[in-house]
Amino acid sequence: MSDPLLEVRDLHVHFNTYEGRHEVLNGVDLTVEEGETVALVGETGCGKSVTGKTIMGTLPxxxxxxxxxxxxxxxxxxxADQSVHDRVQREQMSxxxxxxxxxxxPVFTIESMMRDVVKYHDRERVSWRELIGGFLGRDGKENEEIREQSVELLRRLQIPDPEGILxxxxxxxxxxMRQRVLIAMALINQPEFLIADEPTTALDVTVQDQILKLLKExxxxxxxxxxxxTHNLGVARQIADKIYVMYAGSIAESGPTETLFDAPLHPYTRGLLDSIPKLTGFDSEGIDGSIPNYTDPPSGCRFHPRCPAYIxxxxxQANPEQYSVGEGHETACYLYENEPNTSNAKVIAEAKISYERPKHLELGPDGGGDGRGD
Structure with a gap:
């Protein structure tokens, strides 16, 4: 079996700020095979974008x-080598x-930015003479071809009057419109590996659907x-072959898309799915509490202050490892520490996880929990 295209192993990323040291990523593991679409989902603030920027090499x-x-x-x-990371980023990633x-x-037109991406994306250095020559239009034929390419891509992204937009x-x-321009700039050089960080959040549903179709194509x-x-589970289900569920800088559960939706095991995954509004009614369980403070994160499993199945x-005591619970299906939860690899995971989950409010999440006078992890 060939190596995966991308493999992240035990990734820890911290941020030093005036407030203290934020321990954001806490041992992230994920794998992306060549030709595969993997979704990384979770609440806002759980570390998804930090993971993407670290992979891309744009972490500040x-x-x-x-x-x-x-x-x-x-x-x-x-x-291990910043120069190699920079080269791979330029030549193969977007x-x-x-x-x-x-x-x-804010000081360049859309056309000039898209033109520079096409002409210089794989270059480590560009001379002032080249930049000035391009600005003065000395590469007339090449610039015209890039403009035609840009117009076609903007049109595919449902941008009206693409010639005028440039x-x-x-x-x-x-x-x-700006979001769609950013998508066009990421796709114009036909990268081998694409990281899409909430690419359709600011878009209308109809435009979002067209862009997802373009990405699939x-x-x-x-x-x-x-x-x-993304934080949108519906979009993840539509586009992804495999899903990683992230909570507070760790992977809570991962598996093939349909498996994860049919048999979610981790209490956090089940809480996310139960939070989705149903056509049959407006009641949803939701998840009590909020993402923990990264300067003083909970010990052990970071979800335990909010967990309905807290032991x-x-x-x-310790952060749980990833336990195999099915073919390609893993979850970081002590509920499954002693379970054999099983195809009847959904039955086990329903038998083990109670959604009654645990004592450590009793509501206080302000309507919140007891503060652990908030």
Whole structure:
């Protein structure tokens, strides 16, 4: 069996701030096979974007610090050599970032930014003479071809008047239009591996559907491999072959998409799925509490202060390892520590997990829990 395209092993990332040291990623493990689409899902603030930026090599340092772990791309540890990481990023990776106005320059037109991405994406250095020559239009024929390519891609992304959009600045566009421009810039060079960080959050449902279809087309026709970061479980189910559920910087559960939806095992995964509004009614269970404070995270399993299946004296002692509970299906929960690999996982989960409010989550006078992990 060949090595996976991407393998993240025991990744720990901390941030040094005035508030203290934030221990954000707490031993992340994930694998992406070539040609596969993997979704990384979880609540806002659980570390999904930090994981993506660390893989991409765009983690701000400082304040970010990779404490330990590996990010292996085709077997090479990118964290061991920054020059190799930079080269792989330029030549084979691309990322759709979450905030367009942070990653689009306010002083350049859309066309000039897309042109530079095409011409210089695989270059380590670009001379001022080349940049000035391009700005003055000395590469007329090449620039014309890039413009035609850009117009076609913007049209595929449901942008009206793509020719006119190329001559505008980001500030002249709506948030949804800027997001689609960012997607176009990530796709224009046909990358081998794409990290998509909440790429459709700011878009209308109809446009979102068109963009997901475009991504699927690229995956099928160009063997694109993608890590799709989202909090939308519906989108994850639609686009992903495999799902990793993240909570507070750790992977709580992972498995094939349909398996995860049909037989969710980790209490957090089940809570997420129960939070989805149903057509049959508006009642949803939800999950009590909130993401923990990363400067003083809970000991052991970081979910235990909110967990309806909390085992006193066990869950707070040590972070659980990933237990195999089926073919390609793993969960980091002590409920399954002694369970054999089983195809009847859903029955086990329903028998073991009670959704009655545990004592350590009794509501206080302000409507919140007792504060552990908040």
């Amino acid at each position: 340092r400082p304040p970010g610090e990779v404490v330990s772990g590996e990010v292996r791309y085709r077997g090479t540890d990118l964290l 990322m759709i970032f979450q905030d367009p106005m942070t990653y689009l320059s 001559d505008r600045y980001p500030v002249e566009l709506s948030g949804g 690229r995956i099928d026709n160009q063997n694109l491999t993608m890590l799709y970061i 006193e004296g066990v869950c707070e």
